[in-house]
Amino acid sequence: MSESDRPVVLIVEDEPDVAETYKLWLRNDYEVRMANDGNEGLELLDATIDVVLLDRMMPGLSGDEMLDRIRNRDLGCRVSMVTAVEPDFDILEMGFDAYLSKPIRSEQLHETVENLLERSxxxxxxxxxxxxxxxxxxxxxxxxxxxxxxxxxxxxxxxxxxxxxxxxxxxxxxxxxxxxxxxxxxxxxxxxxx
Amino acid sequence: MYDLSTALEFDALSSVRPGTSLLVAGPAMSGKEALALDVLKEGARDGEGAVVVTTNDQASAVVDEFRTDVPDLDDSQLGVVDCRGDSGGSDVDRSGAYVHHVSSPGDLTGIGIGITKALEGLHKSGRDDGRLALVSLSTMLTYTDKKTVFKLCHILSSRLDSAGYVGVFTIDSGAHDDQTLQVIKQAFDGLVEFREQNGARQARMMGLSSQASDWKEV
Structure with missing residues (x-):
């Protein structure tokens, strides 16, 4: 499979170590793009992206705000929130497609991305x-x-x-x-x- | 297997596979909603779980009706998702039936959450078999288009399939054009049709066996 055929995952995470870890886990199976914060994330957003992993707590544009922008632009991508606390179903009502609670293990991350692709x-x-x-x-x-x-x-x-x-x-x-x-x-x- | 023939006597209904979803279609006042609820009450009499998604009746009226018709009803057996939108959130009815209020019949996310919580509650109280009724799709069709309702039915059927439940959904055949009915039908495993003929009420069953049943008086 060529590089461009692989599903694209965008990681929006303000802690570089964490973002690098996710990338390391995912890069064999997906094309991974990275953004340090919400604003940079918005710039990188386009129709080629399949799954967004969005840190909820970021300086500047928050994860919730970024989600709104994604939905307004009507991009078909799936968005998983990454959060430090275990959320309720309410989080799905807000418009997220899935959530991951920190700390995240490699296996969980793969499962979530795979599941979101299957759902699409x-x-x-x-x-x-x-x-x-x-x-x-x-x-x-x-x-x-x-x-x-x-x-x-x-x-x-x-x-x-x-x-x-x-x-x-x-x-x-x-x-x-x-x-x-x-x-x-x-x-x-x-x-x-x- | 579920025996639904105690609510409506058709051979094809006597042994229904878990995960089956049925559409009950008929004109207004033809008894289709009573049938849907009867199917659930019959199950409840045998100790099964029951989930009612209602766009028309108040949750408390549904709970009262079940209590009256199923005297041995344990409250942990019943969940009601009330989509009429007069109050929000979840609550436990005075004596324990699980009730979830959704803001409107068009709030599919809210309906999904209500059903999820009701199924979770039934599962926790050990009700692994059960039946769900949605009354009625016609009201939902006034809030959203047929494509959305079709997909909703399909997604609900899949969810019921993974829960091992059976589903009964009602639609007012006089309120929609043939094409709409034709499309919605396709989201179901079987169809029970009601009609009035010479002042008598008749029903037939299609889809669960290779041949449609004949019309018969009910």
Whole structure:
């Protein structure tokens, strides 16, 4: 896999030692970019970034403020908050996709990033599934049963739908735990899966 | 396996796989909401957990109804997510049923949190089997579009699947166009349809077995 094909993780962390440690853990699997604070993080933000690890407590622009900016810009990236205290589900209500409580171990960090990437995948499969289901309903509403039986397009659509259905039911990765479930629903209200 | 045929007698309902979600569709006042709640009450009589997500009824009314109809109900068996939006937050009903208030039927995050906490409570009290009802999708469709409701149903079904629960969702078939109903249906494993015919109430069952059942009076 070439460098550019790898998922991109942006680390926004004001403690250089901590940021370096995360990078060391992640760099074999992902392209890692680093920002020292929220302002620098905003400058580095673009559509190529898949996952942001955001320290909540930073001088200058706080993690919460930066999250707002990310959501306002409608970037498809997933954001995990990194915090010193164990938060409640409320944190997911604020718009974070996941949280990590310090101190973080390498394994946890990998799990979280992997999980967020899977969730993005789940969202896009669900979106595709919906589009096909809608197309099918439109065809069914506009054509007679006899016409549908004759239609190759309809046949193809039905088998594509079956395939996606299997894919969705197999990949519970999208909503493997409570945080996934709530964050996925939050994504629906925001329309951010678009 | 769950036996839902005690609430509505169809063969296909007598042995329903955990994780199955059903859509109950019918015109207004056709009994679909009563059916959804009956399915939960039947389970509760056998000691299963019950979660009611309601957009129409006050949580306390739901709790009272369950207490009346299921005399042996243990309060730790019941969770209610009240989406009518007249008060916020979570509380435990006077005698222990878990109640969560959500700001509006369009607040999907709040609904998700309510369901999560209700499932957590049931799990803690040892209710590993249970049933969830959402009444009704029609109200949700007035707050958000069909794409969002479709995805919501799909995500809830997956969550119920991982909890080993069964789900029953109601929709008013007279309130939406055919295309919308057609799309929403696709998010479910099975469909129970109600209709009025010559003054009689009829139902049929589709999706859980290879053939749709015939219409029959209920």
């Amino acid at each position: 995948e789940y969202d896009s499969v669900l979106q595709e599934y919906y589009s096909l289901v809608e197309k099918q309903a439109t065809l069914e509403a506009s054509k007679s049963n006899a016409e549908l039986e004759e239609s190759d397009e309809y046949d193809e659509l039905k088998s594509e739908i079956d395939e996606l259905q299997d894919e969705l039911s197999e990949s519970l990765g999208g909503i493997g735990d409570d945080a996934d479930f709530i964050a996925t629903l939050r994504g629906l209200s925001n329309g951010e899966e678009e």
